[in-house]
Amino acid sequence: MALSTRLASPLRPVLCRGLSTPPGPRPALDLAGIFPPLATPFSPAGEVDYARLEGNLRRYASLPFRGFVVQGSSGEYPYLAPRERLEVVSRVRRALPGDRLLLAGSGCESTRATIEMTVSMAQAGADAALVVTPCYYRGAMSGTALERHYAEVAEASPIPVVLYSVPANTGLELPLEAVLALAQHPNVAGIKDSGGDITRLGLIVHKTRREGFQVLAGSAGFLLASYAVGAVGGVCALANVLGAPLCQLERLCREGRWQEARDLQLRLLEPNAAVTRRFGIPGLKKAMEWFGYYGGPCRAPLAPLSPAQEEELRETFSANGWL
């Protein structure tokens, strides 16, 4: 595992300890690029199918992804037991070339469980921890409470922390003020923002320029727009299906070829909506199968698509020239 290619600075081991007195500049964990939030393959009996997972990774190996997110929302992480969560991370770590980052979702509802999971994820080989906002007691999850939660996790984490705000699932948005405060923490590397409020993304970029805080778009639906306002990459469920076009879109954005980028972005909008909002993970997994990956079933209560839904999903891809 070539650590030095994943971290631009050799300072990480030092930085990971004694964070209460940060010894200097932020560790240069470079998040720029596209990350698929990996779907978790299940066997027909509902067990995690690690062989299928590794098969998918082999197929993804040829694509210029920056890395992979394990146990983002698309990974059905709330449906995995803690030991499954860790085993998936270990397997992916072993299967990945050393120059690809592994971001592992380690968020839990309590601060203590989140810290424990984050440390375990680091031990299992994660390069960074993606920490979703706790949300069950959302009425009590003030900016102050969330800020304290993340600060404690960042203090205790041996790997950089990436904030994760996904209001469609959690019903709350990490408040802008909390993001800006946390951006100053040396062990907080950036944010995956799935809310799609492009004004907010621009504000985060604008207000954290000095900190080198990195913004990742949480969906392919607003990837171009996010680049336009200064994001460095994206964690996009659609990358499980259409990884090559998303990497191409990233390249066009980086090279300033906006007209071509727009044409590509627009063709991706409907497929992206179909595998996220419209048909969710069951739709994502179905579409993966059309492109040579293993999709398979979801765990209940996520329900498989009906034949009519499957037809509509397919039409969405073909109408935009992808099938």
Place this chain on the structure above:
Amino acid sequence: MALSTRLASPLRPVLCRGLSTPPGPRPALDLAGIFPPLATPFSPAGEVDYARLEGNLRRYASLPFRGFVVQGSSGEYPYLAPRERLEVVSRVRRALPGDRLLLAGSGCESTRATIEMTVSMAQAGADAALVVTPCYYRGAMSGTALERHYAEVAEASPIPVVLYSVPANTGLELPLEAVLALAQHPNVAGIKDSGGDITRLGLIVHKTRREGFQVLAGSAGFLLASYAVGAVGGVCALANVLGAPLCQLERLCREGRWQEARDLQLRLLEPNAAVTRRFGIPGLKKAMEWFGYYGGPCRAPLAPLSPAQEEELRETFSANGWL
């Protein structure tokens, strides 16, 4: 443990198996009455303090509660490890007299984990399982998906299931149609509804009369109103603090003494709001201490009250004549 006093019918063991062909009338698990959803005591170091829990139960023993809910929302169940959840149930079971029901919150995000937890809760001594709606993928949690989830859990559960809808925490409400369909399942005993939509509660009562489905108000804020439209009881966080007045309110409602009931209900509104919406579980635990119970800290990210908040909380109780 006097099983026969908790279940009016000796049919339970039969009913618990082979539910696909229900042998006759619903098992008569009588839920009528008041249930405190027990707060979970933690030591200053954040460990579950079982001795304090048992101490609180001893103090509650003199009150005419119908039973206790373990690991409802007030129990910080999302902050407990699975083994802690089970241990709490076991301890409460041992501490309870046999004529008190024990309802255990066993909801998880996946159907399989919920079933597993429900079975374990039954083995640990629960009389019924309180199953919260899964909610992380709320966009996919259609009425159909939720209905299937609950039906599978009810099929597999050795103890009756009580539905639990708490939109303030989950961001979704179990749809009325799903409730009505599930009310026909012989192993679904009722619903704890914390949404507070009194029209909906009335509709549930109205449309499930033939099934003997039992409605429990999920908060003391609308307890009288719920009785007025046909609820049989309540699971009220405030009962951790003001158990006697809530049992008195229940008695007044049952006896049709509505004017007295109203006077009492109105005096409970502000304290109830203070220990739920306004100050949450930290407020609930603080107030418990004023009435002789152990409250103690919450697990993070729930934050303790500030002195000003504590003052406001106290004022709420004293202004209504409780302190």
Place this chain on the structure above:
Amino acid sequence: MALSTRLASPLRPVLCRGLSTPPGPRPALDLAGIFPPLATPFSPAGEVDYARLEGNLRRYASLPFRGFVVQGSSGEYPYLAPRERLEVVSRVRRALPGDRLLLAGSGCESTRATIEMTVSMAQAGADAALVVTPCYYRGAMSGTALERHYAEVAEASPIPVVLYSVPANTGLELPLEAVLALAQHPNVAGIKDSGGDITRLGLIVHKTRREGFQVLAGSAGFLLASYAVGAVGGVCALANVLGAPLCQLERLCREGRWQEARDLQLRLLEPNAAVTRRFGIPGLKKAMEWFGYYGGPCRAPLAPLSPAQEEELRETFSANGWL
């Protein structure tokens, strides 16, 4: 017009002037009872059909309503021109016996327009003004802004003001604190609350007891529950259709016959939902026709029911024994 029967106190003419120095107790405008918020009949060409309106009023005359609301939400008031609004009030005033109250909806978006409309409504014969919360700039409609708005209207109004909170239409709720502050104004008589949050209604009753502030339930769906917590009456769209049963429900509540009241309330829930949330004013008008009233078309963009919707509406009434 027998003024003295509508106002229990002869003080009104005095009170209506010089409100900045209220001369004593609140004018005893007694709102206790049931008020239909009258639907506005339109001809097939979309003109207000005053003859049909008067015909409906003749049919309502035999029912023991406390009075009538003109231009509540059920009256399609946002679709009426100012002169139509006033003409409807005049016609209803002339058609009503003197012992029935006329509450006229006079809310507009700006404070100045609301005052102007309120004064005109008073001149047209209204006994009280029902003033909906302005809502277009809802982000700016803080409790303070709304409190000031209502206070200015109440100061300027020659007739008592009834607050009107209807979040399903306005997207905002008049904050509790604003209600409590306004309850102390001598020319604010009460509130019509259509939000259906029974805990809130109880709180308003509880915190305004000294002021003699009167709470009206804004829907038949929670009429019994509202009486249970201390409301004095209801403004119920369903009263356009099922006026007699609603008046009977009111009587049962007043006489403390809660069991009978519950049975009646439950049978009204589905018809009520059908003529409000489910099918809106087009459903209300269609149902009116089955009970001998003129319903007729709505103004666009409110659309007529499809035959399937009409069938469903009818089934709702017949399944509950009303047709």
Place this chain on the structure above:
Amino acid sequence: MALSTRLASPLRPVLCRGLSTPPGPRPALDLAGIFPPLATPFSPAGEVDYARLEGNLRRYASLPFRGFVVQGSSGEYPYLAPRERLEVVSRVRRALPGDRLLLAGSGCESTRATIEMTVSMAQAGADAALVVTPCYYRGAMSGTALERHYAEVAEASPIPVVLYSVPANTGLELPLEAVLALAQHPNVAGIKDSGGDITRLGLIVHKTRREGFQVLAGSAGFLLASYAVGAVGGVCALANVLGAPLCQLERLCREGRWQEARDLQLRLLEPNAAVTRRFGIPGLKKAMEWFGYYGGPCRAPLAPLSPAQEEELRETFSANGWL
């Protein structure tokens, strides 16, 4: 008034009649560029101050705006009487050079009133009508109902119609399907979308390419992002204050100078948020004064800024280098 410069095609007079059989291609009303939605100046007594309005227009004359919106949300149109609305349009028309478009907000709650107002606006000199979604009966405002509403207005309107979706004020969003259907109507020229959902904007662009439907960003907060996905311009409240930078941003976007565009966009985010979401129209008018325009008071219930709010507003402009 040089009509031909405002419309690229002389076909408009023909198209305006007999729309049920559209005679050919859409009238080429070119909306590309920046439009300030003019604030309406009031005297200290609350009367429309037409002289101040004309003064502001004289100051705006040197800026390369595409045109002006009269009675968008920033114009406090819900607080204007119908005659005031028309008089403002007339005055602006007379004050404008012929090469500037005048878009007039003509939306009312009922279809009939909207048609009447639209026709009057056209007679008063508007080039296009900006028609906000009716919203009071939002539960009944289905996509179908809204589609029919707009189609009837577009049929009857002598000038092109621009759809206007502003969920922050109306509490509803014009559904995508309705937008796409209406885009095919020859008298519907485009949409002003203030919701800020950049994925949706991209979808609208993508699905209406053949129709030549024009998308205008409804806020400066997402102007660059909107251009990036294919919008042609913006209606931005902030243009009342910082018109020159917004026109510069537009030019940078058109010329593909994205890096410069981003730098400028980011500096505009906070001032924009301050004069919209944060402090609303009172903030907008206050900021106008600092830049040489007349701002003045709002009509109640919009409240003036407190000194502390004014300070915060000013700081927002100065911290970003505008003051």
